[in-house]
Amino acid sequence: MAEKFFKYVIVGGGVAAGYAAREFVKLGLKSGELAIISKEAVAPYERPALSKAYLFPEGAARLPGFHVCVGIGGERQLPEWYSEKGIELILSTEVVKAEIASKTLTTAEGTTFKYDTLIIATGSTVIKLSDFGVQGADAKGIFYLREIAEADALVSAIQSKPEGTAVIVGGGYIGLELAAVLRINKYKVKMVYPEPWCMPRLFTADIAAFYEGYYRGKGVEIIKGTVATGFVTDEHENVKIVKLKDGRELEADIVVVGVGGRPLTGLFKGQLEEEKGGIKTDGFFKTSVPDVYAVGDVATFPMKIYGDIRRVEHVDHARKSAAQAVQAIKAKEEGKSFEEYDYLPYFYSRSFDLSWQFYGDNVGKAIIFGDNNPATPKAKFGSYWIKDGRVVGVFLENGTPEENKAIAKVARLKPLVESKEELIKDGLAFASKI
Numbered sequence: 001m002a003e004k005f006f007k008y009v010i011v012g013g014g015v016a017a018g019y020a021a022r023e024f025v026k027l028g029l030k031s032g033e034l035a036i037i038s039k040e041a042v043a044p045y046e047r048p049a050l051s052k053a054y055l056f057p058e059g060a061a062r063l064p065g066f067h068v069c070v071g072i073g074g075e076r077q078l079p080e081w082y083s084e085k086g087i088e089l090i091l092s093t094e095v096v097k098a099e100i101a102s103k104t105l106t107t108a109e110g111t112t113f114k115y116d117t118l119i120i121a122t123g124s125t126v127i128k129l130s131d132f133g134v135q136g137a138d139a140k141g142i143f144y145l146r147e148i149a150e151a152d153a154l155v156s157a158i159q160s161k162p163e164g165t166a167v168i169v170g171g172g173y174i175g176l177e178l179a180a181v182l183r184i185n186k187y188k189v190k191m192v193y194p195e196p197w198c199m200p201r202l203f204t205a206d207i208a209a210f211y212e213g214y215y216r217g218k219g220v221e222i223i224k225g226t227v228a229t230g231f232v233t234d235e236h237e238n239v240k241i242v243k244l245k246d247g248r249e250l251e252a253d254i255v256v257v258g259v260g261g262r263p264l265t266g267l268f269k270g271q272l273e274e275e276k277g278g279i280k281t282d283g284f285f286k287t288s289v290p291d292v293y294a295v296g297d298v299a300t301f302p303m304k305i306y307g308d309i310r311r312v313e314h315v316d317h318a319r320k321s322a323a324q325a326v327q328a329i330k331a332k333e334e335g336k337s338f339e340e341y342d343y344l345p346y347f348y349s350r351s352f353d354l355s356w357q358f359y360g361d362n363v364g365k366a367i368i369f370g371d372n373n374p375a376t377p378k379a380k381f382g383s384y385w386i387k388d389g390r391v392v393g394v395f396l397e398n399g400t401p402e403e404n405k406a407i408a409k410v411a412r413l414k415p416l417v418e419s420k421e422e423l424i425k426d427g428l429a430f431a432s433k434i
């Protein structure tokens with residue numbers, strides 16, 4: 001069987017891998033030093049687009065010439081970028097075995113890869129309803145959304161049944177974004193989730209009331225406080241009915257499930273220390289074994305700003321953790337010292353013509369500001385969270401780029417901001433105007 005050697009190998013070809021490659025190039029990567037091994041058939045791409053522009057009816061993101069490849073603005077890393085930089089981009093190839101002690105990876109085809117330094121960027125995978133034994137959960141027409149192939153399958157299903165009926169299972173950001181794109185595709189849409197309001201891990205009741213009101217205004221039916229317990233299919237094994245715990249039955253041509261993910265750590269079980277379900281790393285994304293790093297969704301790391309340990313499943317962290325690991329690897333090679341990761345959590349979502357940004361932590365007391373009436377055109381409102389006399393998090397709906405920069409500043413633990421007035425003085429001056 002073939003054996004190959006690379007100075008650096010990245011397992012996984014998603015967001016973090018793309019940004020790690022970019023950082024290596026910035027820091028003087030030589031041709032032939034880096035290989036990226038990816039299960040997916042396409043070059044690393046901006047995964048968040050899959051639940052947004054990629055699914056729009058006009059398919060702008062899917063047309064030739066418009067790529068979702070990683071990179072922001074004009075700096076997109078199209079597939080040819082990798083070959084120009086002498087990076088071996090090995091696609092449609094799954095690593096099925098990792099032997100950390102001998103620095104060896106084996107692919108499904110039986111090729112082995114040796115390396116000096118390994119970066120694990122395997123991301124996470126979706127939790128499936130079949131994992132809980134939900135009856136009929138493998139029926140055709142039930143979709144999950146993690147990889148581009150799943151988005152393509154969803155596009156085909158939408159196109160083959162125009163203006164059909166969709167049920168969205170799950171009230172997180174994937175559920176909200178999918179409900180919006182399916183409405184934009186002229187589907188009748190029902191959302192089902194067990195919690196008392198949508199996005200409960202981030203939204204307060206006030207924020208959620210705005211979103212639910214807005215969605216209803218767009219024709220989305222919201223069914224809360226219950227879960228899908230089974231699916232009935234037609235004679236072709238296509239999903240036809242979603243059965244709910246409360247006894248209701250909903251017709252569906254398409255079901256999209258967004259009920260969370262779990263990190264892909266399996267290859268390294270028993271070889272690398274884990275913490276909170278992810279691969280344990282330090283402030284440089286170095287794992288418990290020398291020369292092995294883990295970045296993005298799969299890594300657990302010390303969150304310096306809050307003094308605790310976390311795993312973050314957001315694109316901004318995937319980009320930044322990848323850059324941090326590569327900078328740390330290069331600093332180590334050059335015998336230079338390097339600063340630990342100091343990350344301020346940042347997350348955003350877009351649906352319909354809504355767009356929010358959140359910086360920091362949503363703990364402590366939440367205080368709403370602005371106009372959160374869903375009937376107000378271009379409503380601008382937000383919430384900030386105060387803990388121990390400090391602002392620890394700020395959410396803003398419909399902010400301008402300047403306003404979003406201001407909330408990032410405020411969320412970085414500005415001390416002793418106790419009132420809205422102090423918050424305004426301290427950089428959030430725009431709040432006084434809304």
Ligand SMILES: Cc1cc2nc3c(=O)[nH]c(=O)nc-3n(C[C@H](O)[C@H](O)[C@H](O)COP(=O)(O)OP(=O)(O)OC[C@H]3O[C@@H](n4cnc5c(N)ncnc54)[C@H](O)[C@@H]3O)c2cc1C
Nearest residue numbers: 012014015016039047048095122123296297313314315318
């Ligand atoms: C539909 C969707 C929408 C999102 N929207 C947002 C958003 O609006 N805002 C936001 O902040 N975040 C969003 N996210 C989250 C964000 O995309 C992730 O946090 C980010 O992609 C994580 O990057 P990663 O490189 O760690 O993992 P991924 O991007 O998932 O990449 C992992 C890659 O590794 C590959 N892989 C795994 N195992 C193997 C193996 N054994 N061999 C070879 N390859 C392997 C996978 O196939 C995949 O290509 C969204 C995620 C999804 C799925």
